[in-house]
Amino acid sequence: MSFDYMFKVILIGAAGVGKTSLIKKYIDDTFTPFQKSTIGVDFKTKDVEIEGKIVRLQIWDTAGQEKFQISFSSSIYKNADIFIVVFDLMNEESLNKIGSNLNEIENNCRIDPLIVIVGNKSDLIEKENGNVEERINEILKGRELKLFKTSAKDGTNVNELFYEIAKTFKET
Numbered sequence: 001m002s003f004d005y006m007f008k009v010i011l012i013g014a015a016g017v018g019k020t021s022l023i024k025k026y027i028d029d030t031f032t033p034f035q036k037s038t039i040g041v042d043f044k045t046k047d048v049e050i051e052g053k054i055v056r057l058q059i060w061d062t063a064g065q066e067k068f069q070i071s072f073s074s075s076i077y078k079n080a081d082i083f084i085v086v087f088d089l090m091n092e093e094s095l096n097k098i099g100s101n102l103n104e105i106e107n108n109c110r111i112d113p114l115i116v117i118v119g120n121k122s123d124l125i126e127k128e129n130g131n132v133e134e135r136i137n138e139i140l141k142g143r144e145l146k147l148f149k150t151s152a153k154d155g156t157n158v159n160e161l162f163y164e165i166a167k168t169f170k171e172t
C-alpha cells in the first residue's frame with residue numbers, strides 16, 4: 001500500500017521501562033508480562049489514516065541495556081523524525097536518565113526532530129503525584145516537550161501517543 005507521509009520514530013530510554021511493550025500494545029494490541037530485553041535494534045511499521053491521508057510510522061525499538069546496544073545503534077538516530085523518550089513512572093533512575101537520552105539525540109540526529117517524553121507503567125501508580133512533572137521540568141530546563149503517561153499493560157494513552165505523533169504531518 002502506498003502512503004502520503006512517512007515518519008521514522010525511535011523509542012529510547014533506560015532498560016525495562018517498557019519500550020518494546022508500548023510498541024507491541026500499539027501494533028498487535030498484546031501485552032507480555034515477562035517481555036524479553038531487546039537486543040540491538042528492530043523496527044515495525046504501522047499505517048495511520050488521518051483526514052484521508054495515510055501516515056506510515058516506521059517505529060524503531062532500541063536496547064536499553066548497554067550490553068545489548070550495538071555499536072552502530074546511534075547511527076539510526078541520524079535521520080529520525082521523531083523520538084519517544086520513555087521512562088518508568090515507578091523508577092526514579094529511569095527518569096534521571098532522560099537528560100542523557102536527550103543529549104544522545106542532540107549528538108546523533110542531524111535534523112531537528114520532534115521529541116516527546118513518555119512516563120510508562122501508569123497502571124502501577126495508585127495516585128497521581130505532581131512530582132514527576134516538576135522533575136521533568138527541571139530536566140528539560142525550559143524546553144517544552146509534551147509528556148504522556150501511558151500503560152502498555154492496560155493501554156492507557158498508547159493509541160493517543162502514536163496518533164499525536166502521526167498527526168504532526170499537518171505541520172510538515
Ligand code: GTP
Binds near residue numbers: 038063064123
Ligand atoms: P529493554 O529492551 O531492556 O530496553 O526494555 P524495554 O524498555 O523494551 O521494556 P520491556 O517492554 O521489555 O518491559 C520490561 C518489563 O516491564 C516487562 O516485564 C513488561 O511486561 C513490563 N511492562 C512494560 N510496560 C508495562 C506497563 O505499562 N505496566 C506494567 N505493569 N508493566 C509493564
